Amino acid sequence: MDVDGLVLFPGAGSGADHPSLLVIEEAVAPLPVSRVDFAYRSEGRRFPDRAPKLIVEVVDAVNRAAEQWDTDPSRLVIGGRSMGGRMASMALAEGAVKAAGLVLVSYPLHPPKKPEALRTAHLEAVAVPTLFVSGDLDAFGTPQELRRAHALVSGPVSVEWVEGGRHELKRKADNADVAGRIATWLTC
Secondary structure (H helix, E strand, O other), rough: OOOEEEEOOOOOOOOOOHHHHHHHHHHOOOOOOEEEEOOHOOOOOOOOOOOOHHHHHHHHHHHHHHHHHOOOOOHHHEEEEEEHHHHHHHHOOOOOOOOEEEEEEOOOOOOOOOOOOOOOOOHHHHHEEEEEEOOOOOOOOOOOHHHHHHHHOOOEEEEEEEEHHHHHOOOOOHHHHHHHHHHHOOOO
């Protein structure tokens, strides 16, 4: 994939300095990476703002990165972990931002133990190459549930499963594995 940078957003309970985001940045070097905190984290709050506000923050961060790297947002891949990836996918689906691709690590398909509360309504409008990387033991979506969600995306979809991985993908080996898979996907 011929792109000019990667913009990553963290999950709801972590920040831009999350070890997995740091490892991804190292793995894709020399491609520039912007790891972005949401305002609620910077302000010291534990709980995220509502999606509309977070989506605006995604758009602003992608535009800042494009300006910093002297490129167009359509030349960047965006995404992140869990909620961060979900907000990036929603911004893209709404047409609020353009991107060359989407990376979704541990996509939160539904809250744990609430499989009826699917977060898929926007996925049909995602028309860019999309990489999903998920643990096969993720409480936010089983492989079977996630496969149905992957089929909704209108753009090309690549899927990578981390065997024995849970939603957090906390194991150091998981972080390196995920980062390597993202780096490989970006160079295809």
